[in-house]
Amino acid sequence: MPIVRVPRESDDKYRRGVLGVRTGSNMYPGAAVLGVDAAARTGVGMIRYLGPDVPTGLVLQRRPEVVTAPGRVQAWLLGSGMDAEKRSDAETSLLRSALGDGVPCVIDAGALDLVPEAGADTIITPHAGELASLWARVGVTIDRSSISDDPVHWAIATAQRFGVTVLLKGARTIIAGPSAETISVTASSSWAATAGSGDVLGGILGALLATNATFVADEATGILSQVAATAAYLHQAAAARASGGGPITALDIADSLGPTIADLLSRNAH
Ligand SMILES: NC(=O)C1=CN([C@@H]2O[C@H](COP(=O)(O)OP(=O)(O)OC[C@H]3O[C@@H](n4cnc5c(N)ncnc54)[C@H](O)[C@@H]3O)[C@@H](O)[C@H]2O)[C@@H](O)CC1
Numbered sequence: 001m002p003i004v005r006v007p008r009e010s011d012d013k014y015r016r017g018v019l020g021v022r023t024g025s026n027m028y029p030g031a032a033v034l035g036v037d038a039a040a041r042t043g044v045g046m047i048r049y050l051g052p053d054v055p056t057g058l059v060l061q062r063r064p065e066v067v068t069a070p071g072r073v074q075a076w077l078l079g080s081g082m083d084a085e086k087r088s089d090a091e092t093s094l095l096r097s098a099l100g101d102g103v104p105c106v107i108d109a110g111a112l113d114l115v116p117e118a119g120a121d122t123i124i125t126p127h128a129g130e131l132a133s134l135w136a137r138v139g140v141t142i143d144r145s146s147i148s149d150d151p152v153h154w155a156i157a158t159a160q161r162f163g164v165t166v167l168l169k170g171a172r173t174i175i176a177g178p179s180a181e182t183i184s185v186t187a188s189s190s191w192a193a194t195a196g197s198g199d200v201l202g203g204i205l206g207a208l209l210a211t212n213a214t215f216v217a218d219e220a221t222g223i224l225s226q227v228a229a230t231a232a233y234l235h236q237a238a239a240a241r242a243s244g245g246g247p248i249t250a251l252d253i254a255d256s257l258g259p260t261i262a263d264l265l266s267r268n269a270h
């Protein structure tokens with residue numbers, strides 16, 4: 001089943017899928033801009049960005065098509081650019097209410113502390129350090145380098161322990177679901193190891209999830225893992241295209257998503 005959904009004549013912005021985004025903070029406003037920009041470039045009917053004033057202003061400056069009014073969404077992207085230790089109670093309860101909304105969620109960075117409360121239709125996107133912190137919350141001490149040394153083991157163990165789909169970031173990104181086959185996506189270069197690159201991945205994943213939300217109910221199909229693997233693939237392919245062998249910024253990755261997706265679709269059409 002194709003995960004990148006090409007809009008049809010019968011589509012409108014709502015039928016394509018709306019992504020709700022609660023990311024960014026006054027400390028890390030850029031993460032909100034990066035995730036929203038990447039989601040828009042990946043292709044989605046609409047984005048509702050709901051966050052603090054500073055990131056909201058910056059998001060609207062970069063992407064005026066984003067809607068900042070609350071309303072129905074088909075998937076949520078939560079946590080990039082937040083700090084779980086500094087989050088207010090009000091922000092925590094807004095994240096909890098998104099998790100309880102009955103739609104699939106991506107949980108990143110500063111919302112990963114809420115993973116023990118997440119439902120089965122959740123994809124989490126930790127790097128090794130964030131995964132170590134998540135395990136520490138349930139009383140298991142494991143250091144970041146042990147996770148990096150055996151990412152397949154830790155991705156599977158996390159999926160099984162928390163009942164969610166795991167996308168463990170790194171040069172080799174590992175995707176594991178509680179019952180799905182494990183998938184590995186290896187980057188063709190390491191220029192993507194740059195600040196905000198993971199925030200861009202979150203946006204790609206959120207958009208793919210929102211546009212596939214109607215198929216997610218049946219986890220037996222392994223669709224969450226396929227969505228996650230497609231996001232990781234697009235991220236590294238867009239990074240490679242933007243780089244051409246030289247340095248890139250996180251926004252460069254987002255900027256090259258359109259042509260990267262067009263290439264992929266034209267290859268699949270033949
Ligand atoms: N432009 C932005 O707004 C960005 C926001 N970001 C957000 O920033 C938050 C924190 O993410 P991180 O992955 O950095 O958090 P982590 O908590 O995983 O990383 C912090 C770790 O890095 C270590 N560290 C810090 N500076 C270091 C240095 N110069 N050399 C070696 N080790 C160093 C610290 O001791 C700590 O262990 C997240 O919410 C994330 O989404 C990042 O994505 C970067 C870009």
Ligand SMILES: Nc1ncnc2c1ncn2[C@@H]1O[C@H](COP(=O)(O)OP(=O)(O)O)[C@@H](O)[C@H]1O
Binds near residue numbers: 170171196198199
């Ligand atoms: N050495 C590497 N080679 C290729 N890609 C990498 C490498 N290290 C990290 N990445 C990718 O870059 C992104 C980094 O995400 P993350 O660690 O969350 O950074 P940030 O918090 O700054 O956005 C992830 O998509 C990860 O897979």
